[in-house]
Structure formats: C-alpha cells, structure tokens
Amino acid sequence: MKYRSLDIGVIGGGLLGSAFAYGFSQRGLNVGLIDEGDNAVRTARGNFGLVWVQGKGKGMREYAQWSLKSANAWSTFSNDLFDLTGTGVDYHRPGGFHISVDEAELEEHVAMLEQLRSEAGEEGYDYELVQGQTLAQHLPGIGEQVPGATYCPHDGHVNPLRLLRALQEGFDRNGGSYLPLLGIDRIEPLNSGGFELFSKGRRVAGCEKLVIAAGHGSITLGNQVGIDVPIHPEQGQIVVTERSAESLAYPTNLVRQTDEGGFMLGPSARDVGFDADTNTGTLQEIVRRCSTAFPYLRGLHIQRSWAALRIMTPDGFPVYSQSEEFPGAFAFSCHSGVTLAAVHAKDVCQWVLDGAIPSAYRCFGSERFDVSAAN
Amino acid sequence: MFQQRTDFSDPVTLSFEGREIMANRGDTLAAALLGCGIFDFRRAVVSNTPRAPFCMIGNCYECLVEVEGKGLVQACLTEVVEGMRVNMGSPRKPVASGNDSADV
Numbered sequence: 001m002k003y004r005s006l007d008i009g010v011i012g013g014g015l016l017g018s019a020f021a022y023g024f025s026q027r028g029l030n031v032g033l034i035d036e037g038d039n040a041v042r043t044a045r046g047n048f049g050l051v052w053v054q055g056k057g058k059g060m061r062e063y064a065q066w067s068l069k070s071a072n073a074w075s076t077f078s079n080d081l082f083d084l085t086g087t088g089v090d091y092h093r094p095g096g097f098h099i100s101v102d103e104a105e106l107e108e109h110v111a112m113l114e115q116l117r118s119e120a121g122e123e124g125y126d127y128e129l130v131q132g133q134t135l136a137q138h139l140p141g142i143g144e145q146v147p148g149a150t151y152c153p154h155d156g157h158v159n160p161l162r163l164l165r166a167l168q169e170g171f172d173r174n175g176g177s178y179l180p181l182l183g184i185d186r187i188e189p190l191n192s193g194g195f196e197l198f199s200k201g202r203r204v205a206g207c208e209k210l211v212i213a214a215g216h217g218s219i220t221l222g223n224q225v226g227i228d229v230p231i232h233p234e235q236g237q238i239v240v241t242e243r244s245a246e247s248l249a250y251p252t253n254l255v256r257q258t259d260e261g262g263f264m265l266g267p268s269a270r271d272v273g274f275d276a277d278t279n280t281g282t283l284q285e286i287v288r289r290c291s292t293a294f295p296y297l298r299g300l301h302i303q304r305s306w307a308a309l310r311i312m313t314p315d316g317f318p319v320y321s322q323s324e325e326f327p328g329a330f331a332f333s334c335h336s337g338v339t340l341a342a343v344h345a346k347d348v349c350q351w352v353l354d355g356a357i358p359s360a361y362r363c364f365g366s367e368r369f370d371v372s373a374a375n
Numbered sequence: 376m377f378q379q380r381t382d383f384s385d386p387v388t389l390s391f392e393g394r395e396i397m398a399n400r401g402d403t404l405a406a407a408l409l410g411c412g413i414f415d416f417r418r419a420v421v422s423n424t425p426r427a428p429f430c431m432i433g434n435c436y437e438c439l440v441e442v443e444g445k446g447l448v449q450a451c452l453t454e455v456v457e458g459m460r461v462n463m464g465s466p467r468k469p470v471a472s473g474n475d476s477a478d479v
Contacts, residue, residue: 242436242447243420261420301447303436 004177006032008352009197009207011184011221012214014044015160015337016344018167020211020352022081023345025174027353032205033168033176034197036183036217041274043215044337046236046308047160048266049258050251051091051339053125054098054152058112061120062363063317067336068125070343071154077342078158084173087166089158090259096155097130097139098253099146101292106147113150127152141247141296149252157251159258160338167341179205184214187224189326195225209352212331215311216274226325228366231333234312235272237282239265239290241300254290255297263297265290278307311335320348320364322357330357380410389459391440398455405431405438405450408461416440416450417464426464439464 010021013035021033053071057064071093078091100106110129117124130138131148139149172178186198187210197205212221212229222229243261257263268282283305291297311333313319318334330352334340351357357365385400391413398407405428408416415425416438428438431451438450443460445453450461 242439245420259421 003203004032004179004205006030006177006205006207008032008209008211009034009195009205010211010213011197012036012212012217013168013178013180014042014213014215015047015164015167015341016215016332016334017211017213018164018171019337019341019344020213020332020349021176022167022171022174023349024352025171025176026080026345027349028174029353031171031176032179032207033171034179034182034184034205036214037181040183041216041233041276041309043233043308043310044160044164045306046238046310047338048236048238048264049157049160049256049338050096050253051093051156051158052096052251052253052336053154053339054096054127054150055109055112055116055253056336057116057120059315060317060363061116061123062361064116064120064125065123066318066343066361066364067339068154069347070340071156073342073346074156074158077345081163081166081170085166085169087162087169089162089166091156091158092251093154093156094250095151095153096157096251096253097149097151099139099142099149099293101143101146101254101289103147109150125152125154138250139248139252139294141294143292143295145292155251157256158338163338163341167345183217184221187221187329189225189329193328195326195329209328210330211352212329213333215333216309218331218333222321222331225323225329225331227321227323227329227331228369229319229321229331229333230366230369231311231313231319232271233274233309234335235268235270235275235307236266236310237268237270237278237286237305237307239283239286239305240303241265241297242303244300247296248294252293254293262303263290263300265297274309276307276309278305314369318364319366320357320361321366327355377409377412379412387455387457387459389455389457389461391461392463400455402455403431403451404440404442404448404453404455404459404461407455408440408450415463441465 007030008024010017010033024031053067056067127150130151182199184197188196194208195210212218218229241263248257323329396411414427417426426437429435433452440450441462
C-alpha cells in the first residue's frame with residue numbers, strides 16, 4: 001500500500017473512530033480511517049443500541065448534559081446519514097423505560113434520578129415513575145413481579161451494526177480513505193508539526209492532525225504523544241432471541257426489540273481483563289432478570305450470545321484529551337459510542353479542527369484523575 | 376436453481392404443508408425441501424416476505440420450519456425422519472397476555 005498524506009488521521013475503525021472520520025469527511029477534509037482489522041479487540045461489539053440519557057451523569061452533571069445534547073441531535077444526525085448513504089439505522093425515539101425488577105432496585109434508582117434532577121435544576125432531564133396498570137398499558141406483558149419503571153422521553157434506540165456501516169459508507173462517499181488491516185504501533189511527532197504513522201516498521205501515513213480512537217489500543221498510542229488514557233476493559237454479554245412479532249414498543253435498560261423482530265437482552269458487567277468468553281452464570285443472570293421483566297421471553301429460543309470488552313474509565317465518564325506536548329494530537333475514549341455518535345461527528349470534530357478542546361469540555365480530560373493536579 | 380432429486384437410494388417419506396415429499400435418510404430437512412423445489416420455508420415476522428435457507432450451517436436462522444411434535448427448528452440442522460410432518464415456520468407471538476406460564 002502506498003504512503004498516504006492526510007489532513008487528519010483517525011486511528012480506530014470502531015464506532016468512535018468511524019463517527020469522527022465521517023464527521024471530518026462531511027467537512028470536505030482529506031481524512032484517513034486506519035483500522036486494525038477484525039483481529040482487533042473491537043469494543044464496538046458490545047454495543048446494545050441504546051441512545052440513552054436517563055440515569056447518566058451522577059457525579060458529573062456535564063455528562064448528563066452532553067448525553068442529552070447528543071440524544072437531541074440524533075434525529076438530524078441519522079437523517080443526514082440516510083440522505084447521504086441510503087442506509088437506515090432504525091433510529092426510534094419513543095422514550096425509554098428503566099425497569100427495576102425488585103423494590104430495592106426501584107427505590108435506589110428513583111433516589112438516584114431525584115438526586116440528579118435536584119442537582120441539575122432546570123437543565124435536568126425529564127422522567128416519571130410508572131407503575132401498575134399504566135406500566136402494563138405501555139409495556140404489555142410486563143411481569144407481575146416488576147414493582148415499577150421510570151420513563152424518560154429523551155431515550156431511544158438504534159441498530160448499532162447499521163450505524164457503523166452507515167458511518168463508514170458516508171465516510172467513503174465523501175471521499176475518505178479507509179485503510180484496513182493496519183495496526184498502527186508507532187507514532188512519530190514531527191518537529192514541523194504533524195505526525196508520521198508506522199505499522200510494523202513501515203511508514204504508512206502522515207497527517208497534520210491525529211485522532212486516536214483505538215479502543216483499548218489507545219493507551220499505548222496515547223502514551224507516544226504524551227496523552228494519558230486511563231481506561232480498562234469491562235466485559236459485557238449480550239443475548240439475542242429468535243425474531244418475533246412486534247410486542248415491545250419501547251427500548252428498556254434490560255431488553256429491546258429490534259426492527260427485525262429479535263430481542264436483545266442485557267446488560268452485564270464483569271471485570272475479567274481481556275477475557276472475551278461468555279460464562280453461564282452471567283448469561284443465566286441476564287436471562288433471569290429479563291424474563292422477570294417480560295415473562296413471555298421464556299417462550300422464545302435464544303439464537304446467540306456473545307461477550308465484548310467495552311471501554312470503562314475510572315469514573316465511567318468519557319475521557320477526551322489533547323496533547324499539550326504535541327499540538328494537534330487528540331485521544332477520545334468512552335463507554336457510550338452509540339449515544340454520543342451525534343456529538344462526536346459534529347462537536348468533537350470541530351474541536352479538533354479548532355485545535356483545542358473548549359474549556360467547557362475540559363472536565364472530560366484525563367487530568368481529572370491526576371492526583372497531583374487535584375491537590 | 377436446484378435440480379430435482381431422483382436418486383433416492385435409502386428413501387424416507389415426509390410431508391411439508393400436507394404435500395408428500397421424498398428424501399434420503401441422513402439428509403437435512405433443509406436439503407430435502409430445497410431438493411423438492413420448496414423455497415418458501417416461512418414468512419418473515421416483520422415484512423411477511425418469503426424466506427429460504429441462506430447459510431445452511433446453523434448461523435442465519437432463515438430456515439426455521441415447524442416440525443410437528445418438536446416446534447420451530449432450524450431445517451439445516453435437523454435430519455429427516457420417516458413420517459415427519461413439517462409446516463412453514465410461523466413465529467411464536469410472545470404476547471402480552473401477562474401470562475407467566477409460557478412454555479420454556
């Protein structure tokens with residue numbers, strides 16, 4: 001493959017990198033999306049497809065606002081993608097239900113939302129507690145054991161596979177260069193500005209600006225340009241049932257029904273390093289909770305289940321950082337690549353073009369974990 | 376697309392939607408149906424369009440059919456049995472009756 005000279009190099013072809021590459025290409029720039037390939041860890045495999053606001057931002061109000069901003073931009077974002085590519089991403093925003101499967105859970109969840117609302121004041125997001133007959137009207141077939149759920153009108157869902165495809169198609173249509181099967185292992189900042197990218201000792205591309213969105217690979221890549229990326233893997237497992245007639249009109253925190261009819265069941269979180277194997281105990285717990293919420297799921301066959309290694313940061317919020325040592329280099333990591341895709345493609349791309357993360361968003365920097373800075 | 380089978384060395388007889396068909400012992404149900412010119416295995420649950428096997432190796436779940444006494448099965452992973460009665464796959468409707476006793 002010949003050497004590429006790029007305005008912007010994006011390392012990482014997952015949901016973050018693809019959203020950035022698409023966003024830059026929308027602005028007519030010469031962009032390269034450099035993707036390791038399917039032997040990569042692929043955090044995007046863990047996407048559940050929720051565009052989700054409720055419950056987010058405990059301990060960091062800016063994150064709640066950031067999620068809401070993206071959720072509000074999602075409709076235009078998906079329409080633009082469709083107009084450009086003809087690929088629909090099955091985005092719907094009927095609002096979402098957070099279902100609690102027992103009283104203690106419900107109490108804790110509602111208390112958390114109350115606290116968020118009181119902290120956020122007028123900037124907070126709406127939600128309401130729904131129980132009994134009203135809940136059964138909205139979620140027919142809800143289990144009798146379910147004490148209640150909270151409804152948030154800002155929530156929605158989307159097909160994450162179609163989203164990834166549409167972003168890469170849009171990028172391609174806009175003239176972007178997709179460079180697959182290239183694991184970047186060395187970044188060389190140039191004295192004159194800009195960066196040279198190497199794979200296995202071979203110089204493969206040069207770029208004026210660099211965006212690292214390489215999932216777990218961002219740690220070592222970030223280090224090479226002076227950016228600390230404090231992330232670790234969080235294993236999540238997903239269960240999918242056979243396709244079935246439409247019976248669930250809303251996405252929920254536990255279950256959502258796709259446009260094709262299958263039910264996706266989750267979530268789970270395990271701290272097992274880079275082990276990406278499912279385990280029976282976790283799958284049983286997912287199925288137990290989901291079928292407590294919707295007993296009719298017990299009548300469906302399970303078609304697949306898998307595990308993925310999602311990104312987790314020390315406090316659960318995104319880590320958006322820029323290199324002070326080498327201006328023009330950025331590293332972005334987060335847990336919610338689907339929800340935040342709309343602002344990643346728009347706002348964050350603009351930050352990179354402007355050359356700096358705006359002060360209002362410096363709260364997402366990795367400096368927040370720096371003990372000496374906090375003292 | 377497929378040639379009609381005539382080489383039934385070890386035949387079994389089964390039925391699809393009431394129509395009697397022949398297959399060889401050891402055939403998968405999907406191969407047997409396709410070999411008899413049956414391409415309409417089921418209807419998609421959302422679009423109601425016809426569906427036929429796609430992968431033939433158990434991955435795609437396009438070939439679901441209803442076998443009497445067994446329920447919905449993947450035709451590509453099911454061996455034919457003498458006297459087997461097969462119908463087009465009709466998806467379970469997980470409704471919303473509030474009934475907890477759905478069979479597992």
